[in-house]
Amino acid sequence: MATWLKEKASEAGFPSLEALGHSIGVSQSAVSMWSRGMRPLAGRIASLSSALNLSQGEVVAALWGEQVGSPCDCGLCGGTKVLPQDPRARNLDTIRECSDCGATTVYARRRGLRGHRERCLECARHRVPMVILQCDRCDAVRQIKPYTLRAQVSAGGYHGAVIDWETGRATVRCRTCSGREQARRMLRKKTRRHGRQALVESGYRLVADRTPEEHERSLSAAQAARRGATNSPEHRRKIALARLAPRLSRGRFGICRIPGCGQICFSPHPLGAWPVESHKRCLDEARRGKGRNYYPPRPRGRRLSQEDLMGSYEMVVRHHAQGETLDALAQRFDLPVDTVKTRIRRFIELLPKDDRGGALLKRRADLLRFAASS
DSSP, X not given: OHHHHHHHHHHTTOSXXXXXXXXXXXXXXXXXXXXXXXOOOHHHHHHHHHHHTOOHHHHHHHHTOOOTTOBOTTSSSOOEEEOOXXXXXXXXXXXXXXXXXXXXXXXXOOTTOOOOOSSOHHHHXXXXXXXXXXXXXXXXXXXXXXXXXXXXXXXXXXXXXXXXXXXXXXXXXOHHXXXXXXXXXXXXXXXXXXXXXXXXXXXXXXXXXXXXXXXXXXXXXXXXXXXXXXXXXXXXXXXXXXXXXXXXXXXXXXXXXXXXXXXXXXXXXXXXXXXXXXXXHHHHHHHHHHOTTOOOOOOSSOOOOHHHHHHHHHHHIXXXXXXXXXHHHHHHHTOOHHHHHHHHHHHHHHSOSSGGGOHHHHHHHHHHHHHHHO
């Protein structure tokens, strides 16, 4: 390739490769890399062919090792190679016609591409909307999307399946028949190794180890598991705890200013909205006795800020819901361990025990108290 490039450059009147690179606007190192085997970008092919007085096909054949107009490498689509449309490409594109509608499609070569479709995307999409799967043993029939079936076959599923993509029908082995065959193979294997008497003894052990009540309970549990047993309230709480995020994506905490309350209140409005300073129920009760324009004054002394409440909430969730230790929390927030422990305990104490803070706060308060007590 280096000899070819030097010869063509000298024939075109360039004394060296550096002069050739200067004429097309590239450095000498780029031309040297082309001569050593690196493919130039498609955007340089036109200027290089013009400088060498050659056609673009000749330059591509010499520097890329591909022929314009040759068949596609996949051998399936029947397309031909053409010059790429992307100026950053280093391979020829493939152009082909759809076998149904005759539309022309240009494919760029991608890594891992094994072949091209025989039809365009629209024809392939509406060719078979659903593939009908039929078991070769029990004749059970079900439908599946074509792309889902292709993904499962690529992942190693449906071994030995016969699929006709033209008609949208496939012959497979269903899971029920496959499970039965697997159970029969396991029984044959056990019988071959330990004899038929081993199956009888294992059956006797199952009957002897369980009372009729236990057998009935296990049978009902298996039936419930098969149809999907409902989770217990404790299990549902654990699932909800696992979904709690340490930091709120929206909403703010605050302390109720109504005398006699002083518990945490919560607003689902995003940060930057009006301050959270009272429960609606507490404010309505206070206005019934003191007038509808009543609003409690700001209490004296230091109050817990929004940042303190958000940090305490994060400590509670990380400690009780995610299992993070107090030492790790102290290192994370750069606080003493006793301070972290006190803030966690104090935040749980300030959570309202009723629904005065709203349904969302009540649900989170119940979850955090459950996690703290368990």
